[in-house]
Amino acid sequence: MKLNQFGRLTVDQATQLKELTAIGFAPDLTQPLAAAAAAAYPLLFPESHSETAKQQALAALAVTADQDLAQFLAAQPTQISRPAFYAVALQLLGFEAGTDYQLNDSLAFMAKTGLPTVDGDLATTADFWAALYLLLTTRTKHLVTLIDDLAVRGFYCDFQTGKAVPAHLFFNGKAQDVFDARNLHREVVWVESDLDTDHDGKRDMLETTIFRPKETDAGTKMPVLFTANPYFHGTNDVDWITHKPDPKLAVKTHSYTKDEVTFQPQPAALPHQPVNGESKTAEVYGDENGIYMLNDYMLGRGFVTVYSGGVGTRGSDGVRSTGGTGETDSAVAVIEWLTGKRRAFTNRTDGIEIKAWWCNGKVAMTGKSYLGTLSIAAATSGVAGLKTVIAESAISSWYDYYRENGLVVAPGGFQGEDADVLAVDTFSRQKQAGDLLKVKAEWDKALAAIGKAQDRAFGDYTKWWDERNYRNQLKNIKADVVIEHGLNDWNVKPANAIRFWNGIQALPIQKKLFLHQGQHTYLDNIGSLDFADQMNLWLSYELLGVKNAAPDVLPNVTVQDNVEAETWHTYKNFGTADADHEDQVYNLQADLTGPRAxxxxxxTAIFNDAKEDSDGFEAEIIKPHSKYDSARLWLDLPQAASDQTLEGVPHLQLRLWIDQPTAILSARLVDVGDAKRFAPVAGVVQGTAWPLGFDYKTVSIQEFKPAKATASKLVSLGHVNVQNQQNAYENVPVTPGEPFTVDFDLQPTHLHLPAGRHLALIIHGADMAQTQRTETAVNFHIDRAGSTLTLRYRK
Known part of the structure; x- marks a missing residue:
């Protein structure tokens, strides 16, 4: 077990003593060490309410094989040896003596696990308080720090007693769990938007659900964690609309210009709903539960949580558009209400206005996948009051999700999905039959328009897709940005994160990037990283004004190693052309080996004959010896003589000719060599072990763990329509038998390649898992001498 920790602050003695005093300790450097220890240790058992119970708890901890902690303190020690202090500390951190570690070997276990220690024995009272402060800020076996562990056991239960206005509390730069996450107002309001997506002549009203600690009633102003969640009120059956991969690839007849594919918004003026009164109290109870663990974790720390599905979801007006500007505007409207710049009402019709009077005017957006996508979308609006976004597994351009280089592609694992399918999936207004009656005709028109505009026939980048490319508006971003993404996420592929990351580098904002070895998943509850604690530091800085230097303390780039378990690397940047990286250009003939060209x-024929599914194809196509051998080129790169780190965007330039006027061209980069690689899905290591607050929810702790040995693993992939040789909207006719060149990027990656393993490049045609399944048997002829693969390595 390794407990990496990047969110812990190193502070001076005066700050330590001040913060210890603020949370209930009484550090006095003139006091004898024995007296200080005897007073401090019992406070580490807040669940024990009597002196007898506390003494029993002390006696349950061993200092040595012959002495428990109660006995040790009763002997009034004049100093505490470093091994003895950490023998007890490990038990306080949740480790079992004799099982996880040996009492006489505590320091070795601390080092192995990555836990911090003081440098020497505790010879003075000042040494004791310094060691205790460090221990309180150290991670436990259960993901959280020791001070957080104490909080969930009742350490702060009396903190607000006697305060006329409940207050936030900070320790080591982070908000503490001093509010009651169980005692909430669960409210629903309707935010008035500037939209009329259902064309009824009225502004669409957006249902918004609030989870607000009741301490706000006494005047405590709190910031908001807002999650724009189109799935919040459920999803719908989409089998009826899911597409079958087309057996034919159309020959393109039109080439677009840049102007033709550039979207220009058309704002519309709409009348406001009349205000007929005002209330501080909502009329509707929020019956849905919060769905995001980071939001729940921050509730007891004094952050209100807000969810809104946006237009076309249950309780709101309007219709869905899958990433259109209306969905961005829905999220922006909620932020504007939270910051006092827009109206909301207690119901959809009566005109009784309600304000977010409990909000301190600062908002962060959070969420994964579509939720994180809308965080990015809102950030590109430049809306005031949005201080930061934490976007996990998010889309930055919907074209990069459903299309690629002039091709229709599917998100990994969802062959046949498209923008119209997702629109149906999230149109939860249909769950209320009476509400659906009012909008059914307009929804049918909107859905038909999506089906036509998404263009599954040709797959080109068009004005419709340009509207859904949030990277067009990067210059508007004022909010600081945290991006988290899986390097093996073939659903929302890594290019969505890295292209966004590269695009914001010149902006005068703070930015952080986290890359893990999983697929389409959260990072919050991964045991080897203190992600939630880092986000507490970040959000305390962004939304509560704590001067904790979070932008300087947190690494710019944090990447999980794919060979060493529970290991994370930190860097200044990712895959940049700088002194830390070097490019290697491989000629496919001179530098790669393979029997043919x-x-x-x-x-498609092999796939159909084998009656395989998408997952089966994904596994089979990357095998060194595969049923698809005849339908691909397998080209081996040189074996690594020493460990290498591949990082950045692989680029492939191919000179080729084919015997048809069009074709799908696919490429995969594969890590080859028998090895136990990480499973793509994190496994549970401790069920219900991460406590999100005092007497509150718990979440499992997970980890990416090595699985059974495999001969190869997918590293990166890419696809291109051979007619799209310049970009995704200009088309170049292909003449059968005549050579042409295609250039395209593969997905960004970070790969630790150990000595003795090597990379292989697979070139093939239709991708059964992600592209149309074309039945035309195109013959490919690659000019290997005229083709190159460019890889970037970290020095």
Missing amino acids: SFADTA
Whole structure:
């Protein structure tokens, strides 16, 4: 077990003593060490309410094989040896003596686990308080720090007693769990938007659900964690609209210009709903539960949580558009209400206005996938009051999600999905039959328009997709940004994160990037990283004005190693052309080995004959010896003589000719060599072990763990329509038999390649898991001498 920790602050003695006093200790450097220890240790058992119970708790901890902690303190020690202090500390951190570690070997276990220690024995009272402060800020076996562990056991239960206005509390730069996450107002309000997506002549009203600690009633102003969640009120059956991969690839007849594919918004003026009164009290109870663990974790720390599905979701007006400007505007409208710049009402019709009078005017957006996507979308609006976004597994351009280089592609694992399918999935207004009656005709028109505009025939970048490319508005971003993404996420592929990350580098904002070895998942409850604690530091800085230097303390880039378990690397940047990186250009003939240069794309026939599914194809196509051998080129790169770190965006330039006027061209980069690689999905290591607050929810702790040995693993992939040789909207006719060149990027990656393993490049045609399943057996002829693969390595 390794407990990496990047969110802990190192502070001076005066700050330590001040903060210890603020949370209930009484550090006095003139006091004898024995007296200080005897007073402090019992406070580490807040669940024990009597002196007898506390003494029993002390006696349950061993200092040595012959002495428990109660006996040790009763002997009034004049000093505490470093091994003895950490023998007890490990038990306080949740480790079992004799099982996890040996009492006489505590320091070795601390080092192995990555836990911090003081440098020497505790010879003075000042040494004791310094060691205790460090221990309180150290991670436990259960993901959280010791001070957080004490909080969930009742350490702060009396903190607000006697305060006329409940207050936030900070320790080591982070908000503490001093509010009651169980005692909430669960309210629903309707925010008035500037939209009329259902064309009824009225502004769409957006249902918004609030989880607000009741301490706000006494005047405590709190910031908001806002999650724009189109799934909040449920999803719908989409089997009826899910597409079958097309067996034919159309020959393109039109090439677009840049102007033709550039979206220009058309604002509309709409009348406001009349205000007929005002209330501080909501009329509707929020019956849905919060769905995001980071939001729940921050509730007891004095952060209100807000969810809103946006237009077309249950309780709101309007219709869905899958990433259109209306969905961005929905999220922005909620932020504007939270910051006092927009109206909301207690119901959809009566005109009784309600304000977010409990909000301190500062908002962060959080969420994964579509939720994180809308965080990015709102950030590109430049809306005031949005201080930061924490976008996990998020889309930055919907074209990069459903299309690629002039091709229709599916998000990994969802062959046949498209923008219209997702629109149906999230149109939860249909769950209320009476409400659906009012909008059914307009929704049918909107859905038909999506189906036409998404263009599954040609797959080109168009004005419709340009509207859904949030990277067009990067210059507007004023909010600081945290991006988290899986390096093996073939659903929302890593390019969505890295292209966004690269695009914001010149902006005068703070930015952080986290990359893990998983697929489409949260990072919050991964045991080897203190992600939630880091986000507490970040949000305390962003939304509560704590001067904790979070932008300087947290690494710019944090990347999980794919070979060493529970290991994370920190860097200044990712994959940049700088002194820390070097490019290697491989010629496919001179530098890569393989028996041939031609193949026939018969993958669809092989796939159908084998009655395989998408997952089966994904696993089979990357095997060194595969049923698809005849339908691909396998080219081996040189074996690594020493460990290498591949980082950045692989680029492929191919000179080729084919015997058809169009074709799908696919490429995969594969890590080759028998090894136990991480499973793509994190496994549970401790069930219900991460406590989110005092007497509150618990979440499992997970970790990416090595699985059974495999001969190869997918590192990166890419696809291109051979007619899109310049970009995704200009088309170049292909003449059968005549050579042409295609350039395209593969997905960004970070790969630790150990000595003795090597990379392989697979070139093939149709991708059964992600592209159309074309039945035309195109013959490919690659000019290997005229083709190159460019890889960037970290020095």
